[in-house]
Amino acid sequence: MPKTPPGQTRNRVFRFVRDCLLRGDSPSLREVQRHFGFRAVETVRAHLAALVEEGRLVKEPGRARGYRLPKRQTKRLSSPVPDWPTSRLQPVPLLGEVAAGGFEEAIENPEGNLPVEIPDSRDLSDYFALRVRGESMSGAGILPGDTVIVERRGTPVSGQIVVALLEEEATVKRLHLGQGGMELRPENPDFDTLRPPPGSCRILGRVVELRRQIR
C-alpha cells in the first residue's frame, strides 16, 4: 500500500469504522485491515489509536472489538462506566384502551407487548402500557392514539401526569393534590377539571413515557 497524504487514509478509516458502528457492529483491527488491503495490522492500530487521541473514537480497554463512537459533547470526568446498563429492556403489557370492563380484567388480556426500558431497581410487573383516548391532554402533547407507559407507583405526587381509574374507565390527567382534595386536570381548555369524591377514584400510576406511531 503506497503512502498517502497525511490524514487522508485516516479519514477513510474513520468513515469505515463509523459506518460499522452505526450498524451496531464493531470491527476488529484485522477486518479493517482486510477492507483496506493493509499488509500490517499495526497500520490499523496506529490509525485507530490516533482517532481515539483526536477524540473521534472511544476505546474500551482490554476488550475485543472495543471501539465505540464517542457520546456527543460529553465533558464528564473519568466516570467509571458501569459494566452493564442500569436499566433493562422488558416486554411491557399493552392494555389497549381501557374503557369499560375494569382494569384488572384488562391486565389479564393484554393486546400485546411493548419493549420498554425500565430501571433495574424496578420490577416488570410495575409497568403497563395504555392507548390514549380523547383530546383532554393535547395541551401536554398527548394525543388520541398515543401510547403511554405507566409506572404503578406507590404514592401519587401532585403535578404528575397520571392514569386514573374513574367510573370504570381509565383516563390520563394531570394530578393536583390540595386542601380541596384530589383534582384531575386536563390540559385542554375544552375540558373541565375533575374532582372525584374520595374513594371513587384510583390512581393506577404515573405516565413515564409516551410513544406515538406516525402513519
Next chain:
Amino acid sequence: MPKTPPGQTRNRVFRFVRDCLLRGDSPSLREVQRHFGFRAVETVRAHLAALVEEGRLVKEPGRARGYRLPKRQTKRLSSPVPDWPTSRLQPVPLLGEVAAGGFEEAIENPEGNLPVEIPDSRDLSDYFALRVRGESMSGAGILPGDTVIVERRGTPVSGQIVVALLEEEATVKRLHLGQGGMELRPENPDFDTLRPPPGSCRILGRVVELRRQIR
C-alpha cells in the same frame, strides 16, 4: 449454581443477550457468564448454541462477539412464546440534538442506540433518531426534548412530518409540496413557514415515531 427447571435459565440468558444486542453491544461468553455467576463458560456456550438452534439468536461463525438478533424472527410452532412480530427490534442510532455543526458530524457521534421496531422489509441503516429542539411543532404534539425516529428512504410526500437539513441545522416540520415549491410548515402560530430556495434544503427523512420520557 443449582440446576434450574428446563428452559428457565435459557430464557433469562436470552433476555440478557437480547438487551445487550439492542444496545448495540454484543457480549462475550465470559461476560454473560459473569453476569449470571456461572462457574463454567461452557454453560453459556451451551445455552447460546441452543438459542441459535431454536432460531432465537444468530451467530456469525469464527468471530468474537458474533451473536446477533435474527433478521427475521421465524414463528416456531412448538414454542410457547407469544406471537413473534412481523417486524424486528433493532438498535437505531440516536443522534441527539442536531443543532449547529451539521448532520454529517452528528451522525458520526451518536449518543447511543434506541431499540426500535422496524419492518422486516427495511434495513437498519434506513433509520436514525433525533432529539427535538424548539417549539415549532408543538401543535402536532411534538415538544422540545422529544425523540423522533426518522426513516430515511422513500420520496418525500406532501403532508408528512419530515426532518429537513437547512442551513446546517436539522429541523422537524410538516412538508408541503406545491407549484410554489417546497414549504416547511411549523405547527405553531408563533413560527413562520419556511420556503427554502431549491438546493438549499435536504429532506433527511420522515418521522415515523415519537418518544417522550416524562421525568
Next chain:
DNA sequence: TGGCATACCAGACAAATGTCTGTTATGCTG
C-alpha cells in the same frame, strides 16, 4: 545536511474469546 514527523510494513507476543471433551447431577419416561 540532519533531524523529525507521518504512513506503512513485518513479525512476534499476549490477552480475550470461542470450542472441545469429559464429568456429575437431576428429572422424566418407558
Next chain:
DNA sequence: CAGCATAACAGACATTTGTCTGGTATGCCA
C-alpha cells in the same frame, strides 16, 4: 429400574484479536 435428555461444572485447547518492538520510506523544515 435403565435409558435418556437437560443443566451445570471443570479444564484444556484453538482461534481471534489486540499490543508491542522494530524497520523502511517519504516529505518537511531549520
